[in-house]
Amino acid sequence: xxxxxxxxxxxxxxxxxxxxxxxxxxxxxxxxxxxxxxxxxxxxxxxxxxxxxxxxxxxxxxxxxxxxxxxxxxxxxxxxxxxxxxxxxxxxxxxxxxxxxxxxxxxxxxxxxxxxxxxxxxxxxxxxxxxxxxxxxxxxxxxxxxxxxxxxxxxxxxxxxxxxxxxxxxxxxxxxxxxxxxxxxxxxxxxxxxxxxxxxxxxxxxxxxxxxxxxxxxxxxxxxxxxxxxxxxxxxxxxxxxxxxxxxxxxxxxxxxxxxxxxxxxxxxxxxxxxxxxxxxxxxxxxxxxxxxxxxxxxxxxxxxxxxxxxxxxxxxxxxxxxxxxxxxxxxxxxxxxxxxxxxxxxxxxxxxxxxxxxxxxxxxxxxxxxxxxxxxxxxxxxxxxxxxxxxxxxxxxxxxxxxxxxxxxxxxxxxxxxxxxxxxxxxxxxxxxxxxxxxxxxxxxxxxxxxxx
Amino acid sequence: xxxxxxxxxxxxxxxxxxxxxxxxxxxxxxxxxxxxxxxxxxxxxxxxxxxxxxxxxxxxxxxxxxxxxxxxxxxxxxxxxxxxxxxxxxxxxxxxxxxxxxxxxxxxxxxxxxxxxxxxxxxxxxxxxxxxxxxxxxxxxxxxxxxxxxxxxxxxxxxxxxxxxxxxxxxxxxxxxxxxxxxxxxxxxxxxxxxxxxxxxxxxxxxxxxxxxxxxxxxxxxxxxxxxxxxxxxxxxxxxxxxxxxxxxxxxxxxxxxxxxxxxxxxxxxxxxxxxxxxxxxxxxxxxxxxxxxxxxxxxxxxxxxxxxxxxxxxxxxxxxxxxxxxxxxxxxxxxxxxxxxxxxxxxxxxxxxxxxxxxxxxxxxxxxxxxxxxxxxxxxxxxxxxxxxxxxxxxxxxxxxxxxxxxxxxxxxxxxxxxxxxxxxxxxxxxxxxxxxxxxxxxxxxxxxxxxxxxxxxxxxxxxxxxxxxxxxxxxxxxxxxxxxxxxxxxxxxxxxxxxxxxxxxxxxxxxxxxxxxxxxxxxxxxxxxx
Numbered sequence: 001x002x003x004x005x006x007x008x009x010x011x012x013x014x015x016x017x018x019x020x021x022x023x024x025x026x027x028x029x030x031x032x033x034x035x036x037x038x039x040x041x042x043x044x045x046x047x048x049x050x051x052x053x054x055x056x057x058x059x060x061x062x063x064x065x066x067x068x069x070x071x072x073x074x075x076x077x078x079x080x081x082x083x084x085x086x087x088x089x090x091x092x093x094x095x096x097x098x099x100x101x102x103x104x105x106x107x108x109x110x111x112x113x114x115x116x117x118x119x120x121x122x123x124x125x126x127x128x129x130x131x132x133x134x135x136x137x138x139x140x141x142x143x144x145x146x147x148x149x150x151x152x153x154x155x156x157x158x159x160x161x162x163x164x165x166x167x168x169x170x171x172x173x174x175x176x177x178x179x180x181x182x183x184x185x186x187x188x189x190x191x192x193x194x195x196x197x198x199x200x201x202x203x204x205x206x207x208x209x210x211x212x213x214x215x216x217x218x219x220x221x222x223x224x225x226x227x228x229x230x231x232x233x234x235x236x237x238x239x240x241x242x243x244x245x246x247x248x249x250x251x252x253x254x255x256x257x258x259x260x261x262x263x264x265x266x267x268x269x270x271x272x273x274x275x276x277x278x279x280x281x282x283x284x285x286x287x288x289x290x291x292x293x294x295x296x297x298x299x300x301x302x303x304x305x306x307x308x309x310x311x312x313x314x315x316x317x318x319x320x321x322x323x324x325x326x327x328x329x330x331x332x333x334x335x336x337x338x339x340x341x342x343x344x345x346x347x348x349x350x351x352x353x354x355x356x357x358x359x360x361x362x363x364x365x366x367x368x369x370x371x372x373x374x375x376x377x378x379x380x381x382x383x384x385x386x387x388x389x390x391x392x393x394x395x396x397x398x399x400x401x402x403x404x405x406x407x408x409x410x411x412x413x414x415x416x417x418x419x420x421x422x423x424x425x426x427x428x429x430x431x432x433x434x435x436x437x438x439x440x441x442x443x444x445x446x447x448x449x450x451x452x453x454x
Numbered sequence: 455x456x457x458x459x460x461x462x463x464x465x466x467x468x469x470x471x472x473x474x475x476x477x478x479x480x481x482x483x484x485x486x487x488x489x490x491x492x493x494x495x496x497x498x499x500x501x502x503x504x505x506x507x508x509x510x511x512x513x514x515x516x517x518x519x520x521x522x523x524x525x526x527x528x529x530x531x532x533x534x535x536x537x538x539x540x541x542x543x544x545x546x547x548x549x550x551x552x553x554x555x556x557x558x559x560x561x562x563x564x565x566x567x568x569x570x571x572x573x574x575x576x577x578x579x580x581x582x583x584x585x586x587x588x589x590x591x592x593x594x595x596x597x598x599x600x601x602x603x604x605x606x607x608x609x610x611x612x613x614x615x616x617x618x619x620x621x622x623x624x625x626x627x628x629x630x631x632x633x634x635x636x637x638x639x640x641x642x643x644x645x646x647x648x649x650x651x652x653x654x655x656x657x658x659x660x661x662x663x664x665x666x667x668x669x670x671x672x673x674x675x676x677x678x679x680x681x682x683x684x685x686x687x688x689x690x691x692x693x694x695x696x697x698x699x700x701x702x703x704x705x706x707x708x709x710x711x712x713x714x715x716x717x718x719x720x721x722x723x724x725x726x727x728x729x730x731x732x733x734x735x736x737x738x739x740x741x742x743x744x745x746x747x748x749x750x751x752x753x754x755x756x757x758x759x760x761x762x763x764x765x766x767x768x769x770x771x772x773x774x775x776x777x778x779x780x781x782x783x784x785x786x787x788x789x790x791x792x793x794x795x796x797x798x799x800x801x802x803x804x805x806x807x808x809x810x811x812x813x814x815x816x817x818x819x820x821x822x823x824x825x826x827x828x829x830x831x832x833x834x835x836x837x838x839x840x841x842x843x844x845x846x847x848x849x850x851x852x853x854x855x856x857x858x859x860x861x862x863x864x865x866x867x868x869x870x871x872x873x874x875x876x877x878x879x880x881x882x883x884x885x886x887x888x889x890x891x892x893x894x895x896x897x898x899x900x901x902x903x904x905x906x907x908x909x910x911x912x913x914x915x916x917x918x919x920x921x922x923x924x925x926x927x928x929x930x931x932x933x934x935x936x937x938x939x940x941x942x943x944x945x946x947x948x949x950x951x952x953x954x955x956x957x958x959x960x961x962x963x964x965x966x967x968x969x970x971x972x973x974x975x976x977x978x979x980x981x982x983x984x985x986x
Contacts, residue, residue, distance in 0.1 A: 257985060261957070293925045293986065299872045300928065300983060397872035399928060414537045417700045418525055421693030422547040425651060429644040429690055433626075436637040440629075 032199040032369045034267070037345060037390055039306035041368070042298060043361055044271040045168060045231065046287060047161065047279035048097065048317025051151060051336035056084065056131045056322075058144060061351050062151040065322055070129050072119070074112040082115055084320070087130035092281045095128060095318025096121045102158040102316075102334060106325075114320045128320045132284065138404035139288040140340065143311075145405065146398055148341040148350045148387040154325050155315045155334035156358040156377065163331065164314045165233045168358040169193065169270070171378040173331045174236070183216060186237045192268070192362050193234065193249065195371045202266035203249055204259070207232050208274035208290075210252040215241050231272040231314075256294070260301035268365055280317060288402060295342060299397030308343040308388075310361065326355065328380070333357055341387045344394035352387045360384055487587035490595050491578050498574045498598030501838050502567040502608050507560045510861020513883035515610040516890035517911075519562045522549035523890075528557050530893040539911040542694040544651040545615045559861070559890075562610040570607025573618040574598045577787040580625045581794050583632065584756045589791070589798025592827060596790040599834035601841050602733035603787075606780045608842065612653040613780040619649035620659055620784035624763055627663060631670065631755055636679040643683035647690025649784075654694070659784060660687075662766035669762065670755040717907070719775035726772060730782050735837065737830045738793045745796020752799075760788045797827055857887060857935060859962030863979045864891020866960050867929075876921075877929045877981075878950070880936035880943045882912045884979070888931060896931070900943040922954050923986045930956060930982045956982035 056064035069081035095101075095118055104117035105128075115125030134141040143149075156167030166174040170191045176182040196203040207228065214222055216236040219229045232250065234240040240247055259265045275282070276290035295309055316335035325333040339356065359378040364385070366373055373379035511519060520535030525546060537543070552561050577597045581590025597603050607614040623645040630638035642663065649656040667675050731739055746757065764785045771781050800823050864887055867877075875894050879885045882898035889896050897915045902908040921927040930951055937944035950956070962979040 261985070289924055296872070296925050296928065297985070300875070399872045399874040399876070401874065402924070402926070413527075414697065414700075415525055415527060417697045418537065418543060418547055418550075418693075421697045421700075422544055422651070425647070425690045425693045426544075429648050432637075432644045432686065433641050436626075436635075436641040439637055440633070440635065443635075 032201050032371065034306075034368050035370065036368055036385070036388070037306055037394070038308045038343065038368055038388075040265050040267060040269070040298075040303045041308050041310070041361075041365060042265075042269040042271065042294075043168075043310045043312065044273075044291060044294060045165065046273060046291070046311065046313050047231075047277040048094075048315055048319075049278065049280075049313050049338060050316045050319040050321035051153070051323070051338050052084075052321045053131050053317075053319040054137060054140065054313075054338040055144065055149060055151065057133045058141065058149065061144075061149060062323065062353070064131065068322060070115050070320065071112055072125065073116050074107060074110065082126050082129045084129050084131050085126075086135075087132055088136065090130065092127055092130065093123065094280050096123060097160050097315055097318040099159045101318060105318075106158065109324050111322065111324050118318060123318075128318060130319075134404045137284055137288060139292055139400060139402050140311075140338070142400040142405050143340050143342060144351075145349050146400060147343070147346040147348070148352050150339035150341070150352045150354070150356055150384065150387070151336070152323075152353050153312070153337055153339035153356045153360075154332070155313075155337045157315075157332045158325070158334040159315070159331070161227075161314050162230045162233065164334065164358060165231060167332075167377065168312075168314075168361060169233050171359045171362055171373070171375040174233070182236060183238055187239070189237075190374050191234065191237070191240075192365055192371075192374060193240075193246070195374065196268055196365070196369070197246065197249075199369060199371055201268065201369045201371075203268040204255070204266045204270075205232060205234055205250045206253045206256045206269060206271045207250065208253040208272065208276070210250070212247075212250070217241070225274075227277075228274070231277075253294075257297055260297050260303060263302045265298075265301065265303040265307075267369065278313075285402070292400075292402065296399055299399065304397050305344055305394040308341060308346070308364075310384075311338075311340040311342070312358065312361075313337040313339075314358075328377070341384065343388065344397070345388045345390050345392065346395075347387060347389050348395075350387065352384065354382050354384060354386050356382055356384055483586065483588050487582075487591035490588075490591035494574055494578070494591065494594040494598040495571060497595070497835070498571055498604075499567070501599060501604045501835070501842060502570055503564075504842050506563050506567070506608055509858055510864070511559055511610065511887060511890060512857045512860070513886040515559075515562070516886040518546055518612060519549065519559060519610050520886070520890050522546040522553055522562065523557065525550035526553035526557070528553060531890070534889050534893060534895060536911070538698050540909070541612055541653055542651045542691075543697070544648065545612050548615075549610070559610075563608060566607055566610055566614050569615045569618045570603065573603065573607065573614070573621055573787060576618065576621045576625055577790055580621060580628060580787065581791045581798070583625065583628050584759075584791065585795050585798055589794040591794070592797050593787070593790040593794030595827075595831060596735070596738055596793055596834065597787055599831060599838055600733075600735055600738065600786055600790065601834065601838045602730070602735075602783060604838040605733070605841055606783050611780060613783045616649055616653040616656050617783045617786065619645055619652055620656055621787040623649055623659065623663075624759070624788065627666070628756070628759060631673045631759060634674055636676065636682075639675065639679045639683045640686050643686035644690055647687040650687070650691050651694060655781065656784065658767050658770045659763070661770070662763045665766055666755075666759050666762035670758045672755050717776060719777070721777040723772070725777045726768070726782060729779060732837070733779075734786060734789055735830065735834045737833050738789060741796050741826075741830065742789050742792035745792055745799070749796065749799060756795075757792075760792055763788045793830075797823060797830075857884075857933075858964045859978045860884070860887040860933075861891050863931070863960065863962045863981060864888050867892030867894055867981070870960075871929065875928050876926060877931055878915060878918060878927050878947065879931045880933060880947050881940055882909070884931055884933045884936055885912075897927075899947050900936075900940050918950055919953075922950060922984055925986055928984065929959075930984055931979065932982070933979045934976070935978070951982045951984065954984035954986060956984050959983045 052064050055061050064084050069083055071077060071079065071081055073079040101117050101121065104120070105113045107113040114128040118125035118128055155164050157163035157173055163173050166172060170189050172189060174182060174186070176185045193203050193205070211225060211228060214225055214228045214235070216229050219226050229235050234250060240250065253271065256269065256271065271294060273290055276286045278284055278287035291311060298304060298307055298309055316337060321335045323336050325335055327333065359381040360383060362374060362378040363381045363383045365371065366378065367383055517535070517539065520531055521537055521539065521543065523531040524535040524537045525543070549562050549565055552565050574594050574597050578590045578594035581593040603617070623642055626638055626641040626645050630642060646660060646663065649659065667673060767782060767785055771777060867888060868891060871892065871894060877885070877888050877894055877896035879888065879896055879898050881900040885896035885898045888894060897913060899915060899918065901912045901914040903914040903916055908914060915921060915927070918927065930947055932944065932947055958980050960981040961977050963975045963977050965973050965975050968974045
């Protein structure tokens with residue numbers, strides 16, 4: 001049974017991994033001019049939050065339904081229920097977010113195992129029902145107010161970071177048959193960057209605190225830095241490590257700022273964090289500052305007028321989300337994750353309900369630069385073009401604050417008070433002066449009449 | 455001052471003794487006066503609108519126009535400029551009505567000009583009431599061309615309108631003194647209230663009124679009328695505190711008062727003595743003083759009125775540590791009337807003797823009057839003409855005009871810099887200009903974090919390093935005007951520019967003469983983008 005299951009996985013993997021077109025042959029770059037005004041796509045992948053965890057109470061979005069109660073034990077209603085609660089400053093932890101945890105929480109589509117799945121792993125399951133709001137992530141809520149929020153964006157894999165990052169670059173799950181090294185499988189797995197390279201479309205993969213010595217070959221004993229190999233999936237590909245034509249595109253994030261300043265931002269930019277990833281239990285404010293600095297530099301660069309900035313989260317991180325993810329194949333989708341689009345052509349304060357996943361990013365790249373799909377997933381995924389309004393001219397960028405604009409105390413409009421009080425004073429004044437003048441004139445008239453009568 | 459409690463209201467016009475020299479007029483006073491008044495109004499208009507839009511707002515103009523825009527709910531500005539800052543809002547209230555019809559910086563200046571022309575007219579009426587048509591017309595001509603009034607009434611400042619209402623108060627007071635009708639004392643309360651409602655510092659002039667009433671026993675004032683007048687004044691002023699309280703900003707005015715009381719002097723003690731006389735016109739001053747001396751036998755309550763109006767604010771502001779170029783403007787019409795009185799009396803008393811006559815009779819010539827009047831008019835006009843030229847300098851005295859390059863820099867920011875981007879300037883002056891034209895929040899580095907040492911209208915930057923590092927401050931602005939006043943903060947700002955890889959993205963330059971007389975291009979405003 002297990003063997004049959006494994007073979008099924010392997011066959012499916014191979015099936016969805018089949019490249020739909022050659023990707024290594026160089027092609028005429030003139031045929032890869034952008035088909036939309038977007039000449040620069042910048043995508044940042046943060047870590048481990050669901051849509052409901054970040055935007056579950058955001059007005060107008062498909063957030064946490066009223067009356068939501070999560071059973072502590074789906075099989076024992078007497079164990080009680082937990083309602084969603086505001087996390088605020090409550091101490092949290094890194095919740096389990098493995099495939100098995102997903103399956104337990106998903107519970108065959110019943111979506112009722114969020115607490116029990118964590119409890120069974122010796123974690124406080126109630127944490128899963130916690131959520132943040134504009135008080136905790138004011139910058140993101142401000143972005144949503146002014147640009148586009150996606151509320152049907154699913155993580156591509158019902159798994160943790162690595163699988164989802166692989167979908168982000170190659171539209172496949174990183175599976176290798178037993179006895180086969182993953183790097184060998186990946187040697188024949190095309191990525192979007194192979195396609196861009198072949199098409200002559202510029203690209204870079206910017207990594208915060210990038211250490212080129214940390215690859216899949218030497219990942220052990222690197223402490224927290226091991227995550228670089230997960231969050232930069234290209235470092236699992238031999239060709240992206242050894243071939244200077246490719247490896248030179250993986251650079252430290254500081255180069256991003258240099259490129260913006262020099263006007264050399266590539267057409268496609270992928271960015272991953274190091275310490276400011278928002279991976280629980282790390283600081284959300286630190287993550288927001290990180291995103292703010294990246295976005296603001298783009299906003300004040302020459303690239304802004306032809307850019308699109310996409311903020312994504314790689315997996316659900318064990319948090320609750322109420323929408324049952326569609327199962328498009330054996331590997332996904334996973335739970336919903338937050339997604340925000342910022343662009344001079346983005347609709348204003350728009351909530352996009354299009355069903356998307358990380359391969360939608362690939363879909364956009366492929367359609368915008370006329371590149372063939374990599375695999376079945378990206379070929380079938382939806383684009384997020386509905387979030388744009390290309391009929392309007394490019395909007396001026398907005399430097400949004402790290403405090404919630406909508407929560408700022410509403411200033412009392414002083415206009416009526418001023419018009420009434422100052423207008424009243426002026427009216428009173430003119431009246432008194434008018435009376436004085438009138439009485440003076442009348443007195444003069446009376447006097448002159450008396451004189452003439454006498 | 456004699457306070458009478460008896461009902462001693464004379465229904466006939468009370469006319470204190472005035473020496474009327476019966477002379478044969480060699481001119482038709484009415485015709486000449488009307489001609490001079492017409493010239494005053496036309497010249498006044500010309501001098502006030504010539505190149506009025508050549509330069510953008512200075513910092514004070516930006517603040518008042520910004521407040522008016524906030525009252526008029528002008529998008530982009532209403533969220534940047536708080537309505538309640540330091541001063542009352544009568545002028546801003548009037549300007550907001552203009553802005554509701556048409557919003558532009560020149561609209562504000564045109565309103566200031568119209569009010570300035572009103573002051574010329576009231577000065578004429580005052581001179582005519584106190585003396586006669588010709589002194590009034592000469593005074594109007596002087597005020598029309600006087601650099602002090604010309605410069606200030608071309609700007610969106612409170613001092614021009616304040617001077618208008620102050621002169622109106624003086625006129626009302628003169629009418630009261632002349633007629634003894636209480637209703638004119640009530641009108642004094644009204645117009646004094648409007649003066650204070652324009653700028654609260656004018657409350658000093660109330661002291662001038664009381665000094666006059668105390669020193670002029672011939673002007674009978676009943677205590678009851680005085681109380682009513684003060685009550686009316688209080689009623690007219692009431693919107694100032696009332697609107698602040700109703701709008702929930704009750705601490706604003708209090709904080710500003712505390713700051714004004716304890717702030718350090720901003721100019722040396724001799725500031726007014728060096729700046730104001732040339733602005734008034736040295737010849738005008740000499741003639742006014744000469745008139746007081748040579749016509750001393752004719753002195754009456756009229757001169758007491760004018761002198762009290764002049765001396766009280768001069769003494770007060772000289773003693774007061776905080777000084778400003780335009781603070782003494784309300785005395786200008788009174789000085790013009792004194793000068794007009796001297797010259798007007800002269801022509802009215804002149805006898806038709808030969809031009810080349812002994813010295814004793816030389817000054818009794820009408821032609822000499824016209825020559826001197828012409829000389830004064832020319833000197834005032836020449837001085838004003840020079841000052842209204844859009845001649846530019848890398849230094850700037852507050853209240854004397856617009857800031858070269860300020861509007862252009864602000865408009866550039868408005869067009870090219872991201873919305874809600876934040877700016878740090880050397881001081882709050884440039885910050886105000888950037889906020890008005892750029893519609894972006896700006897903060898002065900020189901604004902002290904200590905609330906006792908800063909204007910409460912301004913927000914300090916508590917930790918510029920942290921704010922730049924956190925991308926909360928994205929642009930730094932250096933300007934030569936602030937740098938010349940605050941070299942320390944100029945260096946400090948440039949330190950941040952160097953520290954955070956500042957990159958100049960926009961520069962405003964002007965062409966000025968250097969020490970050798972050569973024209974050179976100098977940067978006056980540089981906008982830096984900083985990278986944390």
